[in-house]
Amino acid sequence: MSGSNLHNALLRPPIIQILRAAGFHATRPSVLDTLADLTARYIMILASSTTAHAANAHPHDPVPVLEDIYQALQDAGALRPQLREWEEEWQAEEDMRGLEGFLSWFTGPANREIRRIAGFVPSEGDMVDADALEKEDFLTALKKKHSKTGEESRYAGTVLGKSADEHPIVIEGGAPSLQEWGSQMRSRAPYMGDSDSSGVSSAPSNLSDGEGMDV
Structure with a gap:
């Protein structure tokens, strides 16, 4: 599965939970x-605008x-109604209606119902552990449900688990690192130079003898 398909x-699931909280229990x-x-x-629009x-x-x-x-929320139109910046300067007052409306939704019954459907808020009559409350999301609960041991070792090194510890990879029969390879090459350089110079300067005895070259 590619990264885009996985995301x-x-x-x-969050979309389904929001639909259920809004009263829709089925969809195509x-x-x-x-x-x-x-x-x-x-x-993506919010993230890009925030970064900019x-x-x-x-x-x-x-x-x-x-x-x-x-x-970024203002650019995306998430805070409404909202006066423009020049309108706020004209009235000499900052318009907080959009931000207050967003906070009211965030702390209001609509968002609480979404959190209840998602499992962050217990329903009436549910027996929950107070220490575990608000510490597990749906993905963590789903991973525990499908894990026989309850451990996350099977997800280590993947997007669903913790980052795996990086270990150096040792290649058999060669230098363990680039630094070691560079040191070996530098140590061999004088010997390679000597062998090259000796091979170039030496000549066959019959060619070095001047008498043998006379025609």
């Missing part, structure tokens, strides 16, 4: 694929900060 496959695969594609494009704002605002340290994300 699209991982994006499908084509509709789900379309929504997943739109979501991926929207996330970070590079323009603080090029010496282009790591995105909260202000860069806020401006």
Whole structure:
């Protein structure tokens, strides 16, 4: 499975959970694929805009900060209603309606229902471990469900697991590294030079004898 197909496959469960939270319990695969594609494009727009704002605002340290994300959300139209910058300057007041609306949705019942469907918030009557609450997402739970031992060693070194420890690869019959190969070549250089010079300067005895060359 290619990286693009894997990312699209991982994006499908959150889309299904959002649809369930909105009251849709069934959909066509084509509709789900379309929504997943739109979501991926929207996330890419946000990420690209955030990166651009970070590079323009603080090029010496282009790591995105909260202000860069806020401006990217404005560019993508996620914060509405929102006055334009010149309108805010004209009124001498910053328009916070879009940001307040986003925060209200983020902390409101709609997002809470999405989190409940995703397993982050327990439903009524569910017995949960308080220590494990808000520490597992659907992907972690799914991996544990399909793992007989409960360990993540089978996913090590893949996009689903932790990064594998890098170990040097030893090639049999040769130098273990480029540095070692360079040292060996430098140590052989004088001997190679001597052998080359001796081979060039020496000549057959019959040619070096001047008398043998007379015609």
